Amino acid sequence: MKAIWKSFLSYSLVGLANTLIHWQIFFVLRVAVGLNQATSNFTAFCVAASFSFYVNALYTFEAKLSVTSYVFFLCVMGVLSFIVGHVGDRWHLQGLLTVAAFSLLSLVFGFLFSWSVVFRGRRP
Template sequence: MKAIWSGFSTYALVGLANTLLHWQMFFVLRVAVGLDQSTSNLAAFCVAASFSYYLNAIYTFDAKLSAMGYLVFLCLMGALSYVVGYLGDRWQIHGLLTVAAFSLLSLVLGFLLSLYVVFRGHRP
C-alpha cells in the first residue's frame, strides 16, 4: 500500500505540471479563440495528456510506452473531459470551475485508470 501512495505522489507531481498546461491551453482556446468549453477542454486535455502519459510511463510506473495504452487513456479520459466541458456549457458554469472540476476528477480517476488498466502490472 505504501508503494501505491509513493506512486500517487509522483503521479500528482506530474499532474500538477499537466494541470498548468491544461488550464493554459483551455483558457487560450476558450477566451482568445472563442471555442466552447467542451471543445476547449477536450483539446487542452489531449495536449496535456500526451505530456503526462510520457512522464508517468517513465517516472511513475517505470513502464515502456505503449500506443494501445496511450489510446485507451486518451479515449477514456478524453471522453470525461468532453463531458465535463459539455456540462459546463450546458449549465453555463464559469470556465474556471469547469477545469477545476475536471482536474480533480482527472487526478483520482486518471491515477486509478493508469494503475489498474493502462500500466497494469507496473506498480509505482
C-alpha cells in the same frame, strides 16, 4: 500499499505540470479563440495528457511505453474531459470551475485508471 502512495505522490507532481498546461490551453482556446468549453477542455486535455502520459509511464509507473495504452488512456479520459466541458456549457458554468472540476476528477480517476488498467502488468 506503500507503493501505491509513492506512485500517487509522483502522479500528483506530474499532475501539477499537466494542470498548468491544460489550464493555459483551455483559456486560450476559450477566451482568445472563442471555442466552447467542451471543445476547449477536450483539446487542452489531449495536449496535456500527451505530456503526462509519457512522464508518468517513465517515472511514476516505470512502465514500457505503448501506443495502444496511450490511445486507450486518451480515449477514456478524453471522453471524461469532453463530458465535463459539455456539462460546463449546458449549465453555463465559469470556465475556471469547469477546468478545476475536471482537474480534480482527472487526478483521482486518472490515477486509479492508470494504476489498475493502463499500466497494470506493464510495471516492473
